[in-house]
Amino acid sequence: MYYCMAKLIFVALLFCSFLSVSEQQYTPDWTSLDTRPLPRWYDESKIGIFLHWGLYSVPAISSEWMWWNWQGTNPVESIVAYMEKNYPPDWTYANFGPQFRADLYDPNEWADLFAASGAKYVVLTSKHHEGYAMWPSTFNFNWNSMHVGPKRDLLGDLAAAIRNRTNLVFGLYYSLFEWFNPVYLQDKSNNFTTQYFPETKTLPELRELIETYKPEIVWSDGEWEARDTYWNATQFLAWLYNESPVKDTVVVNDRWGSELLCKHGDFYTCLDRFNPGYLIEHKWENAFTIDKRAWAYRPTANIEDYMTIEELLKEVVTTISTGGNALVNVGPNMHGKIPPIFQERLRQMGSWLQVNGEAIYATKPWEYQNDTINPNVWYTSSQDNRFVYAFLLIWPKDSNEIILGAPLSSSRTIVTLLGSNADSVPWRVASGDRGIVIDVSAIKLHLLQSEWTWTFKLENISG
Numbered sequence: 089m090y091y092c093m094a095k096l097i098f099v100a101l102l103f104c105s106f107l108s109v110s111e112q113q114y115t116p117d118w119t120s121l122d123t124r125p126l127p128r129w130y131d132e133s134k135i136g137i138f139l140h141w142g143l144y145s146v147p148a149i150s151s152e153w154m155w156w157n158w159q160g161t162n163p164v165e166s167i168v169a170y171m172e173k174n175y176p177p178d179w180t181y182a183n184f185g186p187q188f189r190a191d192l193y194d195p196n197e198w199a200d201l202f203a204a205s206g207a208k209y210v211v212l213t214s215k216h217h218e219g220y221a222m223w224p225s226t227f228n229f230n231w232n233s234m235h236v237g238p239k240r241d242l243l244g245d246l247a248a249a250i251r252n253r254t255n256l257v258f259g260l261y262y263s264l265f266e267w268f269n270p271v272y273l274q275d276k277s278n279n280f281t282t283q284y285f286p287e288t289k290t291l292p293e294l295r296e297l298i299e300t301y302k303p304e305i306v307w308s309d310g311e312w313e314a315r316d317t318y319w320n321a322t323q324f325l326a327w328l329y330n331e332s333p334v335k336d337t338v339v340v341n342d343r344w345g346s347e348l349l350c351k352h353g354d355f356y357t358c359l360d361r362f363n364p365g366y367l368i369e370h371k372w373e374n375a376f377t378i379d380k381r382a383w384a385y386r387p388t389a390n391i392e393d394y395m396t397i398e399e400l401l402k403e404v405v406t407t408i409s410t411g412g413n414a415l416v417n418v419g420p421n422m423h424g425k426i427p428p429i430f431q432e433r434l435r436q437m438g439s440w441l442q443v444n445g446e447a448i449y450a451t452k453p454w455e456y457q458n459d460t461i462n463p464n465v466w467y468t469s470s471q472d473n474r475f476v477y478a479f480l481l482i483w484p485k486d487s488n489e490i491i492l493g494a495p496l497s498s499s500r501t502i503v504t505l506l507g508s509n510a511d512s513v514p515w516r517v518a519s520g521d522r523g524i525v526i527d528v529s530a531i532k533l534h535l536l537q538s539e540w541t542w543t544f545k546l547e548n549i550s551g
């Protein structure tokens with residue numbers, strides 16, 4: 089009886105909280121849209137995988153900007169020369185279409201790799217600035233992966249594999265504009281006083297993507313030439329938040345019109361590879377690439393173009409310490425294989441997160457983001473404030489002591505090292521009124537489970 093009543097009350101509460109989420113209606117203006125609470129899963133996830141894969145993965149000689157660099161308003165000489173040397177004179181970008189076969193694409197293999205990486209979400213380029221769609225778009229006749237090239241719904245197959253095999257959230261990147269689309273160019277020559285392109289292409293296509301694949305991230309891009317009013321961005325977002333099939337869980341970035349970066353959206357991206365090094369109060373994301381010079385796959389890359397695992401973890405840790413999420417980009421090749429160098433980095437990250445994940449997932453920034461004395465130390469805190477995590481980027485070669493300037497210790501302070509089988513690590517109070525000195529002389533590096541970016545877990549510490 090008591091149990092039944094309690095259960096009834098519980099159900100009623102659930103129902104009410106459900107209503108309060110769904111009842112909230114947003115009006116198509118930033119003042120209203122900006123009041124939307126960030127769906128919790130996004131902040132807790134911390135790490136996602138970004139995929140730049142499209143028709144540009146076929147020529148692949150510079151980056152995903154190849155077509156523009158070849159035939160845009162300021163052609164890059166080396167690319168023009170490369171095309172002249174290696175292709176017939178009448179070759180067009182569209183001729184690459186049939187060469188895109190994705191013949192080795194196994195989305196299950198991708199899904200398993202992403203799960204092993206420790207990332208919690210995936211963002212695939214559904215369409216980049218070239219306009220080629222990775223799904224059978226109703227609004228992109230003869231310029232999508234079902235009609236030209238692989239003859240396959242590449243996007244839908246990845247969504248299914250991710251959802252069948254992993255707990256990762258599925259998200260989509262979408263470029264609002266298209267370099268050479270004549271309808272877009274017509275609006276552009278009208279100084280964006282007409283909206284033929286958003287009305288016949290962008291908005292219906294975005295809606296089709298969301299209704300068909302239910303992405304829980306809409307990562308917009310290619311917004312910068314026109315204002316949000318041209319893109320009908322606020323109208324679209326009000327529909328997304330009020331009525332779409334992902335209205336309660338979806339998150340979007342800040343790229344919805346020129347001059348909006350770092351101003352609106354569930355999370356800010358500001359610039360590519362944004363990583364300010366200090367706390368940003370509004371949720372933000374650092375999208376960066378393991379190949380430091382391109383987002384898409386390039387056979388032209390050399391080994392030094394790829395981030396080492398140490399560089400990658402530094403990027404991840406500094407981002408999360410300052411309130412960001414890390415979106416780690418890899419470029420699959422035209423066959424649909426993720427090259428081994430990317431596989432290795434992602435699996436290394438996963439092995440690191442196996443040991444250090446409690447200092448990453450669902451944490452929050454601490455009072456100090458980086459240490460006041462030690463430039464190689466960054467912090468996070470557990471949600472309940474019980475633990476502070478200190479990430480050490482470089483293990484000292486010439487000392488058995490690690491000095492931390494920020495923590496205020498007490499007699500109850502306990503220091504442990506994640507991935508070590510020792511119960512605790514000795515420490516003493518630093519000279520001065522704060523800080524601790526950790527004594528690592530007894531730690532055998534070769535016995536630690538983690539080889540890079542070590543995490544000290546501090547209990548009973550204040551800032």
Ligand SMILES: *[C@@H]1O[C@H](CO)[C@@H](O)[C@H](O)[C@H]1NC(C)=O
Nearest residue numbers: 195196245248249250251252
């Ligand atoms: C995903 O699961 C569904 C239902 O079990 C199945 O029909 C489908 O073939 C699976 N897709 C993949 C890509 O494994």
Ligand SMILES: *[C@@H]1O[C@H](CO)[C@@H](O)[C@H](O)[C@H]1NC(C)=O
Nearest residue numbers: 277278279280281314315318
């Ligand atoms: C284009 O429109 C903007 C306002 O949206 C205006 O500032 C600018 O002067 C216009 N340019 C031309 C060439 O008409």
Ligand SMILES: *[C@@H]1O[C@H](CO)[C@@H](O)[C@H](O)[C@H]1NC(C)=O
Nearest residue numbers: 286287288291292320323324
């Ligand atoms: C764009 O917004 C305008 C103004 O609210 C509206 O009249 C129009 O129908 C919208 N277009 C689309 C395609 O949503």
Ligand SMILES: *[C@@H]1O[C@H](CO)[C@@H](O)[C@H](O)[C@H]1NC(C)=O
Nearest residue numbers: 364365366458459460461463
């Ligand atoms: C780290 O913290 C100090 C203050 O203690 C600050 O001066 C410095 O700019 C911070 N950021 C980085 C990236 O080191």
